[in-house]
Amino acid sequence: MVRLQNEHGYIDIASDVFTTLTGDAATNCFGVKGMTVRSMTDGFVHLLKREFMGKGVHVTYNNDNTISIELHIAVDRGVNIPVICESIKHQVGYKVTSGTGVEVKRIDIFVDSMLLG
Numbered sequence: 001m002v003r004l005q006n007e008h009g010y011i012d013i014a015s016d017v018f019t020t021l022t023g024d025a026a027t028n029c030f031g032v033k034g035m036t037v038r039s040m041t042d043g044f045v046h047l048l049k050r051e052f053m054g055k056g057v058h059v060t061y062n063n064d065n066t067i068s069i070e071l072h073i074a075v076d077r078g079v080n081i082p083v084i085c086e087s088i089k090h091q092v093g094y095k096v097t098s099g100t101g102v103e104v105k106r107i108d109i110f111v112d113s114m115l116l117g
Contacts, residue, residue, distance in 0.1 A: 002061060002102050013100050019054030022069055025095040027053060029087045031079035036072045036112040045112040047074050066105035069096070074113040085109045 004011045023035050027050070035048045035056030048056055058070040069092060075084055093104045 002065065002067065002100075004065075004101060013102065015059050016054060017100060018059045018067060018069070018096060018102075019057040021096050021099050022057045022059075022071055022092050023053035025091040026071055026073060026088050029084060029091055031076045031084045032088065033074040033076060033113075033115045036074050038072075038112070045072075045074070047113070047115070062105055064105075066103045067096075068106040068108070069104060070108045070110070072110045072112050074115050075111055077114045077116055081111055085111070 001015065002013045004013065026032055027034055033047060034050075035053040036045045037048055037055045038045050056072045060068040060070070062068060071088075071092070073088070075081065088109055089107045092107055096102065096104050
């Protein structure tokens with residue numbers, strides 16, 4: 001949880017806010033099939049349904065009141081992965097910072113799967 005202070009008091013922002021904003025921004029980028037998670041039981045990567053996409057995001061709170069984000073995605077086969085990742089970094093950074101006022105220090109993207117279009 002991040003705590004921000006303004007002239008009216010404190011605002012606490014829960015992890016779910018960051019994971020929802022991140023998942024929404026990432027999945028709206030061209031070429032992204034969705035968020036993924038690796039199963040603990042079988043070790044396979046699973047594509048998450050839209051309502052569970054936050055499970056593919058991990059938020060770390062830094063000492064300087066910034067956050068770092070790790071996200072796991074599946075992409076369409078044949079897309080340019082570096083271009084997609086740059087687009088995701090831009091979108092996620094913008095959406096999270098503009099929506100919460102919290103600076104995103106680092107975004108790490110893991111492409112776990114390529115799926116047929």
